[in-house]
Amino acid sequence: MKLNTGTRVYRxxxxxxxxxxxxxxxxxxxxxxxxxxxxxxxxxxxWGIRWDxxxxxxxxxxxxxxxxxxxxxxxxxxxxxxxxxxxxxxxLGLNPxxxxxxxxxxxxxxxxxxxxxxxxxxxxxxxxxxxxxxVKKITRTTLREMGSIYWTCLAGQTVFPxxxxxxxxxxxxxxxxxxxxxxxxxxSHEHEVEMTRRYRKDHDLMGKEADDLLSIxxxxxxxxxxxxxxPSDSELDHVGVRGIYLGNYVRWDPKAQHEEMxxxxxxxxxxxxxxxxxxDHGDCYNYMGLHDLLKLYKHGYSKVTDHASxxxxxxxxxxxxxxxxxxxxxxxxxxxxEKFCQWLDIDPRALQFILDQHRNPLYWSQAELGEWExxxxxRLPEKASNLYKFPEPGFIATNPLxxxxxxxxxxxxxxxx
Numbered sequence: 264m265k266l267n268t269g270t271r272v273y274r275x276x277x278x279x280x281x282x283x284x285x286x287x288x289x290x291x292x293x294x295x296x297x298x299x300x301x302x303x304x305x306x307x308x309x310w311g312i313r314w315d316x317x318x319x320x321x322x323x324x325x326x327x328x329x330x331x332x333x334x335x336x337x338x339x340x341x342x343x344x345x346x347x348x349x350x351x352x353x354x355l356g357l358n359p360x361x362x363x364x365x366x367x368x369x370x371x372x373x374x375x376x377x378x379x380x381x382x383x384x385x386x387x388x389x390x391x392x393x394x395x396x397x398v399k400k401i402t403r404t405t406l407r408e409m410g411s412i413y414w415t416c417l418a419g420q421t422v423f424p425x426x427x428x429x430x431x432x433x434x435x436x437x438x439x440x441x442x443x444x445x446x447x448x449x450x451s452h453e454h455e456v457e458m459t460r461r462y463r464k465d466h467d468l469m470g471k472e473a474d475d476l477l478s479i480x481x482x483x484x485x486x487x488x489x490x491x492x493x494p495s496d497s498e499l500d501h502v503g504v505r506g507i508y509l510g511n512y513v514r515w516d517p518k519a520q521h522e523e524m525x526x527x528x529x530x531x532x533x534x535x536x537x538x539x540x541x542x543d544h545g546d547c548y549n550y551m552g553l554h555d556l557l558k559l560y561k562h563g564y565s566k567v568t569d570h571a572s573x574x575x576x577x578x579x580x581x582x583x584x585x586x587x588x589x590x591x592x593x594x595x596x597x598x599x600x601e602k603f604c605q606w607l608d609i610d611p612r613a614l615q616f617i618l619d620q621h622r623n624p625l626y627w628s629q630a631e632l633g634e635w636e637x638x639x640x641x642r643l644p645e646k647a648s649n650l651y652k653f654p655e656p657g658f659i660a661t662n663p664l665x666x667x668x669x670x671x672x673x674x675x676x677x678x679x680x
Contacts, residue, residue, distance in 0.1 A: 265527065275295060278572035286442070314513065316455075336386075349524065353384075360388075365393070366547060375662075385466060393415070412553055415438045417489045428504045429502050436484035446572075518579070536596075555599055568589055583676055
């Protein structure tokens with residue numbers, strides 16, 4: 264298929280990812296992408312053997328005394344946190360220290376889920392609250408320079424667990440699934456890839472470490488960015504810090520796992536306007552809003568494509584239904600943008616001007632002032648649109664984001680009534 268500039272990209276015949284995927288993706292001679300090929304391993308690997316490998320891997324980190332932590336588990340009020348803690352605490356029998364980074368875009372639902380998580384599993388938790396003045400300064404810089412309102416969130420979520428491991432001398436960090444493996448098949452499950460500083464910088468942080476944000480042309484200074492610095496190699500080596508991914512040892516299926524946690528541990532979900540998946544990111548007003556819209560502007564696809572491709576790989580969606588879902592959701596306006604403008608003290612028109620600067624010319628062209636044409640890799644011909652009627656694909660929303668409370672960011676939410 265050709266995009267706006269005539270550039271040709273190719274789409275996987277099995278899912279809806281293209282060769283323009285920002286994480287890098289290849290197609291084989293049959294037109295099947297590397298992500299789908301690695302997904303095939305989920306149906307061929309012996310997961311009993313892989314679980315035995317996991318138990319042997321964590322055994323040396325188990326501490327006999329009851330007054331110490333065996334490992335660190337990064338969590339939020341959404342995503343796979345319940346399932347990760349379930350595996351670590353109830354199946355592996357480890358005593359984890361939970362850690363979480365305060366994104367400042369918190370929803371009442373996310374606060375409720377996080378409080379219920381630590382109560383249900385009876386775990387201690389550390390919360391990092393970076394000075395909100397610095398967070399806002401950094402967000403202004405990354406929004407302007409990188410088209411990201413989420414750099415601080417991604418940086419904090421990926422560095423605070425590592426900093427805590429060094430500070431408390433707890434060498435083992437246990438994460439969920441590896442994004443590069445799950446989406447594009449960057450690695451095999453059998454590679455048993457572990458956490459690295461390089462992957463964090465290149466992909467999570469879009470190539471910018473904290474110190475890379477400092478410039479004589481900007482207002483950021485040392486006091487603003489130091490809490491986002493990754494520990495040095497010598498600090499990591501001294502403690503022996505390593506981060507493992509459970510997705511290498513457990514057959515990862517977010518839909519099934521969330522539904523299990525909803526039944527067992529009262530995890531609660533919510534409906535979104537920009538995707539059909541109700542289970543992820545209910546802790547944040549912006550992830551499925553402005554952050555997702557920026558993804559569409561910069562990369563020509565949004566989170567609904569990730570969700571649809573994942574469900575196609577699990578054989579729960581047909582291509583026709585997936586295309587219908589993408590075209591129904593991806594162009595919907597970002598909800599809650601006014602909250603972000605109020606938080607950052609920016610005019611909505613100024614925000615839209617900045618957002619427009621980050622539209623990728625491969626996918627967008629400006630017809631006239633303020634009006635844009637989108638060249639979607641998944642665009643349906645108008646005459647065919649009626650052929651793509653679809654049912655909702657079986658996701659359950661239990662609560663609204665606001666939970667009936669005041670509909671605004673919760674700056675700090677340590678508990679829940």
